Amino acid sequence: MVMPDIADRRRTTVVIALCAGVAVLSLVSLGVGPVKLSPLAVLDALFGGGSEVQRIIVQEIRLPRAILGLAIGGILGLSGAALQGLLRNPLASPSLFGAPQSAAFGAVLVIATGLADVRSYALPGAAVVAAFASVFVLLMVAGRNAGLLLLILAGLAISSLAGAATSLAMNLSSNPFAALEIAFWLLGSLEDRSFQHVMLAMPFIVVGAAILLSQRHAFRALSLGEETAQSLGVNVGRLRLLVILGVALGVGGAVAVAGAIGFIGLVAPHLMRPLIGYDPSRLLVPSALTGAALLLAADIAVRIIPSTSDIKVGVLTSIIGVPFFLYLIVRERRALGGGVA
Amino acid sequence: MSEAAILAASSLSVNLGNRGVLSDISLTLSSKHLVALVGPNGAGKTTLLRALAGLLPSEGTIEVCGDPLTSLALQERARRFAYLPQGHQVHWPLPVKDIVALGRYPHGAVDPARLTAKDAAAVMRAMQATDVVALSDRRVTELSGGERSRVALARVLAVEAPVLLADEPTASLDPRYQIEVMTNLRTAADNGTLVIVVTHDLGLAARFADTVLVLSDGCLASQGPPADALSEKIVADVFRVRTYRADYERETIIVPWAEA
Numbered sequence: 102m103v104m105p106d107i108a109d110r111r112r113t114t115v116v117i118a119l120c121a122g123v124a125v126l127s128l129v130s131l132g133v134g135p136v137k138l139s140p141l142a143v144l145d146a147l148f149g150g151g152s153e154v155q156r157i158i159v160q161e162i163r164l165p166r167a168i169l170g171l172a173i174g175g176i177l178g179l180s181g182a183a184l185q186g187l188l189r190n191p192l193a194s195p196s197l198f199g200a201p202q203s204a205a206f207g208a209v210l211v212i213a214t215g216l217a218d219v220r221s222y223a224l225p226g227a228a229v230v231a232a233f234a235s236v237f238v239l240l241m242v243a244g245r246n247a248g249l250l251l252l253i254l255a256g257l258a259i260s261s262l263a264g265a266a267t268s269l270a271m272n273l274s275s276n277p278f279a280a281l282e283i284a285f286w287l288l289g290s291l292e293d294r295s296f297q298h299v300m301l302a303m304p305f306i307v308v309g310a311a312i313l314l315s316q317r318h319a320f321r322a323l324s325l326g327e328e329t330a331q332s333l334g335v336n337v338g339r340l341r342l343l344v345i346l347g348v349a350l351g352v353g354g355a356v357a358v359a360g361a362i363g364f365i366g367l368v369a370p371h372l373m374r375p376l377i378g379y380d381p382s383r384l385l386v387p388s389a390l391t392g393a394a395l396l397l398a399a400d401i402a403v404r405i406i407p408s409t410s411d412i413k414v415g416v417l418t419s420i421i422g423v424p425f426f427l428y429l430i431v432r433e434r435r436a437l438g439g440g441v442a
Numbered sequence: 443m444s445e446a447a448i449l450a451a452s453s454l455s456v457n458l459g460n461r462g463v464l465s466d467i468s469l470t471l472s473s474k475h476l477v478a479l480v481g482p483n484g485a486g487k488t489t490l491l492r493a494l495a496g497l498l499p500s501e502g503t504i505e506v507c508g509d510p511l512t513s514l515a516l517q518e519r520a521r522r523f524a525y526l527p528q529g530h531q532v533h534w535p536l537p538v539k540d541i542v543a544l545g546r547y548p549h550g551a552v553d554p555a556r557l558t559a560k561d562a563a564a565v566m567r568a569m570q571a572t573d574v575v576a577l578s579d580r581r582v583t584e585l586s587g588g589e590r591s592r593v594a595l596a597r598v599l600a601v602e603a604p605v606l607l608a609d610e611p612t613a614s615l616d617p618r619y620q621i622e623v624m625t626n627l628r629t630a631a632d633n634g635t636l637v638i639v640v641t642h643d644l645g646l647a648a649r650f651a652d653t654v655l656v657l658s659d660g661c662l663a664s665q666g667p668p669a670d671a672l673s674e675k676i677v678a679d680v681f682r683v684r685t686y687r688a689d690y691e692r693e694t695i696i697v698p699w700a701e702a
Contacts, residue, residue, distance in 0.1 A: 108537075108555075109555040189533035189534065318547075318552035318553060321536075321540070321544065321552075321554075322544055322547050323533075324532055324533050324534045324536055324541075324544075325531065325532060325533075325541075325544065325597075326527065326531045326533070328492070328497060328525075328527055329525065329527055329531075331497055331516075332495055332497060332520060332523065332524075332525035332527075333520050333544060333545075333547040333548055334516050334517040334519070334520030334521075334547060334548045335516075335547075336516055378536075378537075379534040379535050379536060380534065380536055380540065381534060382553075
């Protein structure tokens with residue numbers, strides 16, 4: 102027997118609406134660019150119809166970009182929701198904890214030292230290792246039941262350190278053009294990505310997402326605190342490691358092909374709470390879908406906004422995300438003021 | 443204690459950092475008993491509760507329902523011990539029914555929207571026992587302190603574990619809610635559970651408990667029926683207070699009265 106639950110039905114409706122929204126945005130993303138295509142023409146070209154030029158534009162130029170937008174936005178939204186659930190803290194997110202910055206450092210180190218080709222798995226591999234190290238160190242420094250203030254201070258320290266280390270690597274780079282290229286790549290972009298990039302990032306993103314989703318129900322038990330969750334049979338130490346691993350895999354894979362795209366992980370769960378409720382377990386999937394929608398929309402926007410040179414999508418998400426973060430600080434001010442753990 | 447022991451500890455010691463918090467605790471407790479664990483601040487009451495539930499590393503042996511605690515997987519431990527910590531902390535404004543349903547988590551019911559009939563029935567029994575059925579769709583953060591304590595109690599009752607550990611469940615409650623909580627725990631004990639409750643209220647301990655454990659500086663100072671375990675001498679030695687004592691309706695009344 103299943104207990105009927107009205108809230109459950111509403112959540113299902115929201116998820117279906119989000120899926121529809123993501124599908125529409127994907128179609129628009131495939132249609133927008135120097136050559137504008139109607140959604141019908143896009144669908145036609147996608148399934149082998151239309152002119153050869155249209156097929157190449159849609160299947161080979163825009164499809165990888167749309168897939169990466171969807172997957173990276175999704176994993177960022179999911180990572181944000183998972184970190185907020187793990188730390189029981191609405192201000193937790195990969196970018197505030199310096200994970201993308203650290204992943205970028207890992208990748209830059211590989212490029213700058215010439216250890217590996219830009220298209221090899223060493224790049225996302227290094228990004229994943231650096232992201233894992235950063236989140237792990239952050240949670241070690243902040244301690245088990247860290248308050249908001251400690252987490253954010255530690256995150257600030259780690260992202261500053263990662264930023265400084267990246268600058269150093271660029272500073273010492275013998276080739277000035279390589280440094281310039283790295284600087285642009287760090288801004289975060291989905292432009293001119295091929296299926297090679299998709300293949301590079303996807304395994305990491307998919308495994309990371311699978312790890313985070315497999316732990317989803319533990320986040321609800323964690324709402325009662327770590328000790329109570331442990332008493333309910335949740336292995337909290339193992340959960341923490343798995344979440345850090347999942348976030349690092351996802352963020353590392355994403356950063357390796359798209360650079361640092363911030364604040365989607367912070368924003369997505371907040372947009373969903375009024376619709377889904379506060380249950381951290383139920384927020385994961387809707388947050389992932391919202392993250393995908395946000396990044397697809399931002400990536401469409403950078404192609405539509407008229408400008409002399411192209412705007413990087415990572416810049417756009419930060420420009421929107423940082424004021425949102427300030428708004429959250431105002432809203433959480435009381436907790437922050439008293440939150441020195 | 444004629445019934446078989448359900449929870450036994452021998453030579454239990456806990457060290458946190460370099461400090462010995464508990465040393466050489468041995469006890470044997472049976473089902474259908476309400477056990478009050480009392481002692482001055484810092485005596486190690488919470489530590490003992492956590493150690494018994496396996497939430498802290500400890501030396502010595504603990505056996506629950508005849509099995510050594512160390513031989514049990516985390517989920518099996520969670521089915522045998524329902525643990526109610528101090529403060530009834532809830533980090534997100536979840537609905538009451540989802541909080542209570544977390545009591546079924548150890549039984550594999552990880553999703554409160556998809557409970558089996560058995561789990562749903564256990565949740566309903568717990569909510570009826572603590573009178574929170576009417577609150578089931580309210581967010582726990584909107585409730586008064588008394589209501590929250592009832593919800594927290596419902597959550598541990600829903601586990602339907604053979605051992606229930608409650609850490610100061612009556613702290614910061616008004617007298618009516620204190621009696622309500624203790625009555626609920628008494629009922630759980632009468633229905634077959636071993637209930638161990640930490641409290642600072644010697645009066646409530648004497649009134650409701652079958653057995654009192656007095657903890658002093660990490661050691662068991664006494665254990666037994668309330669009138670014996672909380673004798674004039676022990677209370678004076680451990681708590682440094684004199685007590686007023688009386689009998690009312692064949693129950694022992696113990697009220698801390700003056701400094702010793």
